[in-house]
Amino acid sequence: MMKAVLDARQSVHDPKHALLSGKVIQCREQPERIDVLHKAAVAAGCEFSPPRDHGRAPLAAIHSPEYLAFLETIHQRWSRLKDASNEVIPNIHPANRSCSYPTGPVGQAGYHQADTACPIAAGTWDAAYWSAQTALSAADLVMDGADAAYALCRPPGHHAFGDLAGGFCYLNNAAIAAQHFLMAGFRPAIMDIDVHHGNGTQGIFYDRDDILTVSIHGDPANFYPFFWGHAAERGTGRGLGYNLNIPLPFGTDDAAFLIALETALHRIKTNGSNVLVVSVGLDPHEDDPFEAFKVTTPGFARIGAAITALGLPALHVQEGGYLQPALGDNLTSFLRGVQRK
């Protein structure tokens, strides 16, 4: 039996539109994912409970007050624009974050949304809030002695920076949980196995040496998030050397992924970390709609087992992995691997 956390309010975020390659498409991060992942986690022996509300302080420890105010209020303010869409999708972006902070909704949307794949509708703030509380509450379970816990976070979080939404993500659940561990006296590391680089997580901790960030992902040369995720990005200032990126080519299979994972976990071991936050993406799978890697369903069990073999208590935070027939089986396989003794 493995403890897990989920809150029903995470379903109210139901994004409809995204702009991809210049065309409007249906957003892939659908609320139906929750049902599939919930059943799959139960099948792997998870016992779910609802989160406790930790309030805003743990969110504000990671995200800027401007950004949190934006997320909570922008949909209402955007809706007052003439001919506005139902969802907030930015149409202009600053060339750098040091130019002026805009006061109006269109400017703020561009300032705080890195891309056109993080639409904000009426339910987005509530869902993101409870997704973060889910991660925090699952972290509590680990602090209370569980070897591992699963946070069914949705919307996901690892593309969200301190002041920037992006790629289906609004609040960085893994970062919020890692900071929660840090403030409780732990020395956390974040291991991101989503097929997309955890750019938000990297960005949040880029100049810090107290939370190690490691990510295995598709080479950003031609894959989302494009601007981040290269091996040369190693952190800055005190944080230099505390960010490890392992970009892998399209078509990466189980064997190649597991070799990279070995490198990643060894780095975490040498860091002296005593708790692990895993950003669990199921989109490295061979049938995921993003079509980057060729990890198999049994491969996820081996990945989960390798992480557990590191011997650290671990919080598993759900990130990506999209609707396709094997989505649930992939999570079941992963969580069974995590629990393998």
Add this chain to the structure above:
Amino acid sequence: MMKAVLDARQSVHDPKHALLSGKVIQCREQPERIDVLHKAAVAAGCEFSPPRDHGRAPLAAIHSPEYLAFLETIHQRWSRLKDASNEVIPNIHPANRSCSYPTGPVGQAGYHQADTACPIAAGTWDAAYWSAQTALSAADLVMDGADAAYALCRPPGHHAFGDLAGGFCYLNNAAIAAQHFLMAGFRPAIMDIDVHHGNGTQGIFYDRDDILTVSIHGDPANFYPFFWGHAAERGTGRGLGYNLNIPLPFGTDDAAFLIALETALHRIKTNGSNVLVVSVGLDPHEDDPFEAFKVTTPGFARIGAAITALGLPALHVQEGGYLQPALGDNLTSFLRGVQRK
């Protein structure tokens, strides 16, 4: 009689789509503008000739080689993407320009296009190239002794930075012409009267004191380009004090605009500039679809006359002003004012 320049190849850029307030709309910067503006300039006594090809050197004096390569090749490369739109429209943006330079088309689109209102199709590069040549050739007419010349540049240019397209603009025609004057020994100033802030022009010369940039425009607090155009933006380093922004409220009329113009022209006078590049936007008009200012058709004659009264030779470069019944009359009025003795 006033000399003017136009090239037929500027019409091949025919943008279809833009994303505004989250919805796909028709791009307002239509090739039909050329016919309207051409007739209007002729009505004001302009005599048109085609541009001379100055090659790429004057473009590369303003724009980065990466950006020029992007503009010229991106449509072809984008078209090879699976399910790509006919026009290049970015879907992800870097949070700052110092992160890695992407190699693929989607990343490069986000890096080099500041917004979703600068779609790039097959004819965009050619049209932008000849629009810049038009500005350069009209600058030559002024260097050769004309009191004033009109460059019917389209696509417009003042939102284009050194490495960034935006707001219907690709190559910054006014900046390219000003640099052309500088390299011929002049001391140029740029006066931007478009209703939108000339953010690209400002950005290009922001750390320089050799080309003064002045802009009168709608307050960016709630108007495009949102991130730039505030009065506090005064230049940086050597350029501090060499950028003047005069943001004005929605509803600004002839009288208020002319008072701001007096301040702007006085700053140019104290600068010792000996040639003027005017970014001529006709969108301050009361019936322009952007609905910001309430300048009248006769008001444009007064604006043109005030600029001429400064006593400097002037290159008038077309920027914005969109299809509406008075568009042509506004240009005719402005150019008649320019020629008033």
